[in-house]
Amino acid sequence: MALPESQIPPDAQHYLVCGTEDCEKNCQFYCNDCHQPMCEQCRDEHQKNKKTKIHEVVSYKQRKRPLPVEKCKIHPTRNIELLCEECQIPICPKCATTKEHRGHVFTDLEMVFAEKCSLFHVEITKIRSYFEPTSQDLKKEIAGDVTEIKKIMEGVRTAIKTEAEAVKKLVDTVTSDKIEQVNKIEQSLLQTFNGQNQKIDDYINYLNDLVKIFYGYLSPSNIEQLTFALKSENLVIRPIPETSKPVPPVFTAGQYSKEDVAKLLGRITVPNTKPENRKIKPMETASTQMKPTGKQRKQDREKSDMKQTLSLSSSVTKVREYTVPGVNGVYHISLGKSGRLWVSDHIGNLVQTDLLGNQLQKIRTSGIRNEGYHTVTQDGDLIFTDKNNKVINRITLGNTITEFIKTGDWEPISIHSSHINGDLLVGMWKGIEGKVTRYNKTGTEIQNIQRDNKGQGLYRTPHYITENINGDVCVSDYIKHAVVVVDKSGQHRFSYTGQETGFTPYGICTDALGHILVCDSISKTVHLLDQDGQFLSLLLTPQQGVKYPNSVCVDDENNLWVGQSRTNTVTVYKYLQ
Structure with missing residues (x-):
C-alpha cells in the first residue's frame, strides 16, 4: 500500500506512476488543471486533445498541489474553494454571497495554498541548506575541541609526573591529589561539552520536527x-543555540622544596577568562558558500576591470x-539617458518621467501585465512592441513614433536592446x-532561436528578456517556470527552475559582474544567480x-x-561595492 504524499520521508526516492487509466509508465509530468500525473506519451496526447490542449502541463516537481x-x-x-481576505477563513462560493461577507475580497484558495506551499519549501530549503548543516558543523567543532582538551590535559598530567619523578618518595601523596584535581577539572569540562552536544542535538531534533x-x-x-x-506566515525558525569554547587549565611549574611539596608539582589553575562564543556563520554567507566551486571560470571573465573592482556587498x-x-x-x-525612466503598467500605459517624478510623456500601447515589451537603445530611442498589430515601433528623441519592424505571424511580447552591439532581441x-529573434540596428533579421539541439522547443512564453555580458540571451518564461539561457550562437546553456516548487519568473536583468537577477512572483523574492546559473542568494525578500x-x-x-506590481513606486537598491 502506497504512503500518502504527506507521510513520505523528505529524502525518500519512490517510483511515480502515470495517472492515466491502464498506463503504468513512469510519471514525469503533471497537469495542474486536471491534477493528474502523467508520463511523456500521455502528456503529448493530453496536449493534442482539443479539450485539454490549453491545460497547464508542467514537470512533476513544478506541480500545484490539490x-x-x-x-x-x-x-x-x-x-x-475560496479564502475571505477580510475574515481570513476558507468558505464556499455560496458563502461569498451572504451578508456576512458582503463587500469582502475573495481569493482562490488553491492559489493561496500554492503560494503557501512555495513559502514552506523556502523554509525547508533554509533548514536543509543552512540551519541543519551549520548545526552539524558546530558538532564537528565541539568534537575537535574535545580532542584538543584531552591533549592539553594529557600534557598537564605529563608535566606533573615529570616533576614528581625527581622527588617521588616525598610527593607521592601530593601527586595523587594533583592528579585528582586535574581529573575533576577534565570531568567538569567534558560535562560542559556533553551539555553543549545535548543542546545541539535537541536543536537538530527541533529542526527535523519543524521540517515534518x-x-x-x-x-x-x-x-x-x-x-x-x-x-503560519510569520513562523520564525528558532535561532541556533549559542555554545562556548571552555578555557583549558594551565599548568604552572613549581619550585623543588621539601618544605612545600605542593609547589614542587606546580599549580593547576583555570584562567578567569570569559569563554569565547563559537562563531555561527550568517545565512547570507552560508547561501553564498553553497555555490559550487568545481567549475573553472573562463579567463576573459576574470580580466574585466569592472569585475576586479566590484563585488557583492554583505547587505542590500x-x-x-x-x-x-x-x-x-x-x-x-x-x-534612458539623463536619468529618464520609462515605466509600463498592466493595462497598456507607458509613461516617461524624470527622477523628480515629473511626467514627460504618456502613450497607450497594447502591452499588458507581465511583459517586458519596451527598451531604450544606445542612442536613447525607445523601442516598444505592438503585439496586436505584430510590429515593433521606435520613438526617437523628437517624440516621433515610427513603425520599425514587422514580425509576421508572431506576436512580439518582450524586447531588449543589446549593450554589446546594439542588436534587438525580441521574444x-x-x-x-x-x-x-535577433535584429541588427537597421531592423534586419539575423538570428532565430527556437529549439535546442534535440529539436525540443526552448520557450513557451518568453515574456521578459535580457542579455548578459558574455552574450548569453536570458529569457524569463513563466509557463515553463524557468529562466532559459542560451549562448550568443543560440545553443542552450542551462535552465534555472528556482529553489522551490512553483517558481514563476517575471522581470529579469544582468549586471556588470554577469549576475542574473530575476523576480519570482510566487515567493515574492528577487533571486541572484551567477553567470552559469548557480543560485547565490535571495537578494530581496518580503522581510525586507x-x-x-x-x-x-x-x-x-x-x-x-x-x-x-501593486504600487506605482520604483525603489533603488545598492547591492554591489
Whole structure:
C-alpha cells in the first residue's frame, strides 16, 4: 500500500506512476488543471486533445498541489474553494454571497495554498541548506575541541609526573591529589561539552520536527490543518543555540622544596577568562558558500576591470524611491539617458518621467501585465512592441513614433536592446510556442532561436528578456517556470527552475559582474544567480519590505531598480561595492 504524499520521508526516492487509466509508465509530468500525473506519451496526447490542449502541463516537481476536498458546513452541497481576505477563513462560493461577507475580497484558495506551499519549501530549503548543516558543523567543532582538551590535559598530567619523578618518595601523596584535581577539572569540562552536544542535538531534533510540520502543511488532510498553515506566515525558525569554547587549565611549574611539596608539582589553575562564543556563520554567507566551486571560470571573465573592482556587498541598502504618475503598477522598467525612466503598467500605459517624478510623456500601447515589451537603445530611442498589430515601433528623441519592424505571424511580447552591439532581441509567441529573434540596428533579421539541439522547443512564453555580458540571451518564461539561457550562437546553456516548487519568473536583468537577477512572483523574492546559473542568494525578500517585485534593471552606477506590481513606486537598491 502506497504512503500518502504527506507521510513520505523528505529524502525518500519512490517510483511515480502515470495517472492515466491502464498506463503504468513512469510519471514525469503533471497537469495542474486536471491534477493528474502523467508520463511523456500521455502528456503529448493530453496536449493534442482539443479539450485539454490549453491545460497547464508542467514537470512533476513544478506541480500545484490539490486542495483537500471538504464540504461547507453551512452549504453541504458546495465545496470550500475560496479564502475571505477580510475574515481570513476558507468558505464556499455560496458563502461569498451572504451578508456576512458582503463587500469582502475573495481569493482562490488553491492559489493561496500554492503560494503557501512555495513559502514552506523556502523554509525547508533554509533548514536543509543552512540551519541543519551549520548545526552539524558546530558538532564537528565541539568534537575537535574535545580532542584538543584531552591533549592539553594529557600534557598537564605529563608535566606533573615529570616533576614528581625527581622527588617521588616525598610527593607521592601530593601527586595523587594533583592528579585528582586535574581529573575533576577534565570531568567538569567534558560535562560542559556533553551539555553543549545535548543542546545541539535537541536543536537538530527541533529542526527535523519543524521540517515534518512543513511537509504536513504541503499536503494537509483537512481544512482545519490548512487554515493553520495559512496563518503560519510569520513562523520564525528558532535561532541556533549559542555554545562556548571552555578555557583549558594551565599548568604552572613549581619550585623543588621539601618544605612545600605542593609547589614542587606546580599549580593547576583555570584562567578567569570569559569563554569565547563559537562563531555561527550568517545565512547570507552560508547561501553564498553553497555555490559550487568545481567549475573553472573562463579567463576573459576574470580580466574585466569592472569585475576586479566590484563585488557583492554583505547587505542590500535602499538608496532612494520614486513615484511614477500615470500608472497603477510597475510591471516593466527601461532606463534612458539623463536619468529618464520609462515605466509600463498592466493595462497598456507607458509613461516617461524624470527622477523628480515629473511626467514627460504618456502613450497607450497594447502591452499588458507581465511583459517586458519596451527598451531604450544606445542612442536613447525607445523601442516598444505592438503585439496586436505584430510590429515593433521606435520613438526617437523628437517624440516621433515610427513603425520599425514587422514580425509576421508572431506576436512580439518582450524586447531588449543589446549593450554589446546594439542588436534587438525580441521574444515572440504563436499558439503554444515561443522563440527569440535577433535584429541588427537597421531592423534586419539575423538570428532565430527556437529549439535546442534535440529539436525540443526552448520557450513557451518568453515574456521578459535580457542579455548578459558574455552574450548569453536570458529569457524569463513563466509557463515553463524557468529562466532559459542560451549562448550568443543560440545553443542552450542551462535552465534555472528556482529553489522551490512553483517558481514563476517575471522581470529579469544582468549586471556588470554577469549576475542574473530575476523576480519570482510566487515567493515574492528577487533571486541572484551567477553567470552559469548557480543560485547565490535571495537578494530581496518580503522581510525586507519587498512584497510584489515584478521588474528589475541595473543602471550605470550598478544600482538595482525594482518595480512592484501593486504600487506605482520604483525603489533603488545598492547591492554591489
